[in-house]
Amino acid sequence: MDALVIALTVLLFLAIAVIFRYRDMYARERSSKASLATKHGLTFEQLAPFSKDFPGNPRAFRFIGDPVDGVLFGDDEITFVEFKTGSARTNDRQSRIKKIVEDGRVAWKEIKR
Structure with a gap:
């Protein structure tokens, strides 16, 4: 009977160890895929102004990166x-900026020194 309890306890600990190992591997894999998607998005942002679908002159585009990708003059x-790209969505800060622009609350400031 004692041998059975010991064997079951060992099996339980092994099962728990395997579960945690695969959980950690899954988390790393998800993180890696998210990182790769971010890198693809950043690369696309740099190249998009030079695509045939870009609605303006690529030379008139200035990349900012954050909070918006850029400004087209x-x-x-x-x-x-x-x-x-893909299923990416506008974040809250970008949505607020979009609303400010659409509401016409954009100003010009000239700073002299």
């Missing part, structure tokens, strides 16, 4: 640009 319009 047209002859009679300035456009804030945010590139999205």
Whole structure:
């Protein structure tokens, strides 16, 4: 009877160890995939102005990176640009900036020293 209890206890600990090991491996894999998706998105952001679908002159685009990807300076319009790939969505800060721009609450400041 004691041998059975010891054997079951050992099996239980082994099962728990295997579960934790696979849980950690799964977490690392998910993190790696998320990191790869982020890297692809960042690469796309750098190259997107040079695609045929870009709605302006790539030379007039200035990359910022955060909180929006960049600004496109047209002859009679300035456009804030945010590139999205896959299922990426606009974050809260970007949504607030979009609303500010759409509401016309954008100003020009000149600072002289």
